[in-house]
Amino acid sequence: MNRDWSLPFASKLVIYFLRKCCFRTFIFIITISFSLAIASELDKSNSQKSHITFLGTDFNVIQNGDTPNRYIWLHGDEQTARMALEHHVNRYGGIAFFIQSKTREIPFESTMIDPNRIFSRKGTYHALRKFKPDWQPGTLKKALDNIDMERDNFLEILMPSKSGVLISVHNNFRGYNVHMEKDKSQKVSIKSDQNPRDFIICTNSNDYESLSDGPFNIVLQNIFPDNDDGSLSWEALRRGVRYLNIETRLGYLTQQKKMLSFVESNLD
Numbered sequence: 001m002n003r004d005w006s007l008p009f010a011s012k013l014v015i016y017f018l019r020k021c022c023f024r025t026f027i028f029i030i031t032i033s034f035s036l037a038i039a040s041e042l043d044k045s046n047s048q049k050s051h052i053t054f055l056g057t058d059f060n061v062i063q064n065g066d067t068p069n070r071y072i073w074l075h076g077d078e079q080t081a082r083m084a085l086e087h088h089v090n091r092y093g094g095i096a097f098f099i100q101s102k103t104r105e106i107p108f109e110s111t112m113i114d115p116n117r118i119f120s121r122k123g124t125y126h127a128l129r130k131f132k133p134d135w136q137p138g139t140l141k142k143a144l145d146n147i148d149m150e151r152d153n154f155l156e157i158l159m160p161s162k163s164g165v166l167i168s169v170h171n172n173f174r175g176y177n178v179h180m181e182k183d184k185s186q187k188v189s190i191k192s193d194q195n196p197r198d199f200i201i202c203t204n205s206n207d208y209e210s211l212s213d214g215p216f217n218i219v220l221q222n223i224f225p226d227n228d229d230g231s232l233s234w235e236a237l238r239r240g241v242r243y244l245n246i247e248t249r250l251g252y253l254t255q256q257k258k259m260l261s262f263v264e265s266n267l268d
Ligand SMILES: [Zn+2]
Pocket: 074, 075, 078, 169, 170, 171
């Protein structure tokens, strides 16, 4: 919202009341115009907020400035990643999508689904059946068709333009680490002084080259795996979108902030 009108408008009011009204009213108007000035400054520095709904779950969308980069936080139980991303977008700009959930899985119809397993039809099929193996005849196909349609609309909004990157932020807490990604990776750069549970996955070989000399664990995944699990990274690869996943131990906020700003300052 643009409130640039507030200062000149308030000034005109002050002059008017200086001429017409008593001192008390004048002080009141001064206070009001001062508040409007503060509000105006806040509007200039603050990000714009909106929200969209995907598969019945809300996402808050924070836009700060006009950099082409997009960010997404998809797992509601990974709070460190949310905090790191909020900090990052406020400082560096971009458009960030925050799922409104406290849990990893989100409700969908009569089951729960992992929101990072539904970015392909095959992945969605397995996600829908994970907690509900049996569906009435025809109902699973109908759910898949609906999700196909909603996904297209969501990705249309989420995906960056050619010059931008899509960055997702995740946390792990069950021993998941970079060594488990080696089989799916074309190149790996693992640093002996880094915790293997903190790592960056990228899908673009130029990005890998820009980042692999830095201090963090980096892997390149730019060829489709035998098994597309429906995660966002494979969909980004399908679309030729530069994608990065910044994966950090839950609770290691400073580390995740550092990894985000390292990526920000080392990519073209
Ligand atoms: Zn996650």
